[in-house]
Amino acid sequence: MESISAPPPDPATPAARLPSAFSGHAIKLVILVVGWLLLTVLLGMIGGLVGEREQYRHEAEQRVAAGWGGRQIVGAPLLRLRHAPRIDKEGQAQAVPDRWLALDQASLAANLQGETRRLGLFDVPVYTADLQLRGELAGPRLQSALGTAEQPVVGADLLLPLSDPRGLRSAVSLQVNGTPVRLVPVTGDFNGQRLLGSELPLALLQRGELKLSGQFVLAGIESLQALPTASELAFSIAG
Structure with missing residues (x-):
């Protein structure tokens, strides 16, 4: 098989x-x-x-x-009111927080002149800005904030937020109710921004409303922005 x-x-x-x-x-x-x-x-x-x-x-x-000067952020001036200490029932002095007042209306108008600075391989845009500043605080609101006999205001400061004071190319001189006031760098900050400031005579605030105006020159790089520190802030750039 x-x-x-x-x-x-x-x-x-x-x-x-x-x-x-x-x-x-x-x-x-x-x-x-x-x-x-x-x-x-x-x-x-x-x-x-x-x-x-x-x-x-x-x-x-x-x-x-x-x-x-670096990238610049500038705001409308603020009014800071300082109160006398409060005396409690035990006779101890208690600090009273400062009160900040924003202007009712403010305007910032910038006339900008730009150029370029070359450093190594990079072109850095820079500018110089001529800034016109105006603002006002209504009389009733101001007088109400000045305190009472029981809680008096003992001092007042006008403060201008500015991110980089190195860029100032002129003094910051304002007319406050017709009185010249010069703002200089001071300690402290507002929302992370540095401050220019000056103490105001209280008599200057007791005339009713607060009106201010002024002009200064500011330099910076790349950008210029406004910080909304007024109830109504008009910001414009030309040039």
């Missing part, structure tokens, strides 16, 4: 093709992983170069700002 042997497997069957197909998928996967790694390294290098360039630009801006 003849023995019958099984025919050899057909190379075209799926069982014979499986190792070759698996190898193809593995190669594609390796290529994708290597490509992803190379892309990640490339993006990291580009990000590092961009970050380094931004750091150099920031350093250039800071060097220009040191002698010119």
Whole structure:
């Protein structure tokens, strides 16, 4: 009796093709992983170069700002009233917080002249602004804030928020109810902004309403913004 042997497997069957197909998928996967790694390294290098360039630009801006003034934020003047200490039932003096008053209406008009300062590879835009300032505080509101005999006001300060006083190119002199008042840098801040200020005679505030006006020159880099420190603030830039 003849023995019958099984025919050899057909190379075209799926069982014979499986190792070759698996190898193809593995190669594609390796290529994708290597490509992803190379892309990640490339993006990291580009990000590092961009970050380094931004750091150099920031350093250039800071060097220009040191002698010119930085990005400027200026607000309308504020009135700060200082009260006498309150005496409690035990006869101890208790400090009374200062009261801040914003102007009812104020306007800031800037006439801007811009130019460019080049430092190394970078052009830094700078400007000089001629600022016209006006404002007023209504009489009834002011007189009501001046306190009573039981809680008198013992001092008043006019304070102007300004982010970088290094940019001042002139004295800040205002007319307050017809009296000249010069503002100079003082300690403290308002919402993170530095302050120019001057103490006001209380007699100046007892004439009814408060009206002020003035002009000063301010330099800075890149931007000039207004801080809304008045109930109604009109801010305009020309030039």
